Amino acid sequence: MNTIYLVGTCDTKGDELRYLRECIRQSGCRVVLVDVSTSDLRSHAQDVDVHPGEVASFHPDLPKRKQLGDRGEAVAAMSQALVEFIRSRNDVDGIIGAGGSGGTALIAPAMRALPVGTPKVLISTVASGNVAPYVGPTDISMMYSVTDVSGLNRISRVVLANAGNSIAGMVLNKRASVGDDGLAIGLTMFGVTTACVQAVTRALDKSFDCLVFHATGTGGQSFEKLVDSRLLAGGIDVTTTEVCDYLIGGVFPCTSDRFGAFARTGLPYVGSCGALDMVNFGAMETVPSKFRKRRLHVHNPQVTLMRTTPDECDTIGEWIGRRLNSCTGPVRFLIPELGVSAIDAPDQPFHDPDADAALFSALERAVRRTDKRQLTRVPLHINDPQFAELLVANFQEVLREQ
Incomplete structure (x- = not known):
């Protein structure tokens, strides 16, 4: 079964991420929900597939990571850990994330670490501005959330569903290989x-x-x-x-x-x-x-x-x-x-x-x-x-x- 990694901070975006997961599951894809919350590495959510502590363990300097108190430093450290976590996986058929400015900055580097051709969708409150720092040289598709990623409402449900259907469509209809046209x-x-x-x-x-x-x-x-x-x-x-x-x-x-x-x-x-x-x-x-x-x-x-x-x-x-x-x-x-x-x-x-x-x-x-x-x-x-x-x-x- 095609596997899509869904990444976000469940401590602040839990309802939105679970809704997005259900939208993707309806397409027939397997979803791995990765919680990258920085407020509590233990994460008490029972339906999360990968808890923040597991992601954080991929940070090259975990003891220092545990001592971080500043939110900006914590986001940067978790982002670095997420990059290494994603690189360690061999079943990423696609990746999708959702967040505000902090979540976008946290998730985007892991998407950039994946090969060109791997489907990538990032729903973000900052996607209508300058997205170059997030997209960089890769094929990330950024979708503007319109409303803040904070609660489910008549707008966010439609935007999240469209994003979920788009990543599923990319994965299910992906070309067999980016490099199948010769050298x-x-x-x-x-x-x-x-x-x-x-x-x-x-x-x-x-x-x-x-x-x-x-x-x-x-x-x-x-x-x-x-x-x-x-x-x-x-x-x-x-x-x-x-x-x-x-x-x-x-x-x-x-x-x-x-x-x-x-x-x-x-x-x-x-x-x-x-x-x-x-x-x-x-x-x-x-x-x-x-x-x-x-x-x-x-x-x-x-x-x-x-x-x-x-x-x-x-x-x-x-x-x-x-x-x-x-x-x-x-x-x-x-x-x-x-x-x-x-x-x-x-x-x-x-x-x-x-x-x-x-x-x-x-x-x-x-x-x-x-x-x-x-x-x-x-x-x-x-x-x-x-x-x-x-x-x-x-x-x-x-x-x-x-």
């Missing part, structure tokens, strides 16, 4: 590297399912989430620009874990310097005052680009190099010496040979080269068709090494 590979792209990535996909799309990710922070995280989930055979990371925003303060940053999925999985990796000449901001008026005198370029009315300096490029190259050194599988990193984006070329607004030279030198200095990890300078522009051909050839090579 899939991930590629990262920005508008200024589109020509390169499109040429690569044209060369590979007969042999691979090519998944292109927009390098806007979340896009890169989604790319690496699929790597962690082993839903990709490897990656062609043409556009590593999110590192610029992370290190300098743009609006499309990666996280400190960029390249971490390849370090953990050892999957084949081919990368390049795509759009490392720029930091992203919103409309011109949103550019921080400390950057107003820098070289700026209006990409469109909502996006303003700032050219990276030689000092910044040195830092960026050093950071990427150290991260590449942690990758355990075959790695090829190609440096396009004639420009890293469409606007980094002669007569283009971000053409800066000194900044590019600093970037390339830092990469060469930082990357520890081995038989499996190689760094190559190429006398081509990143959008040159020959550069795309080299990326394809290097990817085919690292696949053979795998």
